[in-house]
Amino acid sequence: MRDGAASSANKPARPAWKEPAQIETLPPTEYATLLERAAKNNAQFDQIVERLGADRKLKTADMREIARLLLGYELAKKKGREAALAEIVAKQAVEARQEARGSVLDRLKPW
Numbered sequence: 001m002r003d004g005a006a007s008s009a010n011k012p013a014r015p016a017w018k019e020p021a022q023i024e025t026l027p028p029t030e031y032a033t034l035l036e037r038a039a040k041n042n043a044q045f046d047q048i049v050e051r052l053g054a055d056r057k058l059k060t061a062d063m064r065e066i067a068r069l070l071l072g073y074e075l076a077k078k079k080g081r082e083a084a085l086a087e088i089v090a091k092q093a094v095e096a097r098q099e100a101r102g103s104v105l106d107r108l109k110p111w
Helices: 003-010 028-037 042-054 060-071 081-107
Strands: none
Touching: 028 042, 028 060, 042 081, 060 081
């Protein structure tokens, strides 16, 4: 047996290079609608946010438009994709906390 053949047989195979998964880009209004509908379902909201973050075809202006539609105000022009996405997530977290507090208060017995 030759040394080259023996050493190549013992080497682990390299993992095949994987291309990033193709994500269908949606218009900003559709992303905003999906996020609004999923606001009360944390798992679904997180999936949409993950998809939104992974969608590299979505430009900064589009991400800021999605944030504007959800938040109700314009973000500063210096804020980029990540900052806009962070604002969206922060708003959902605040609303989820308020919803949880409201449901706790509803269950309390009036004295």
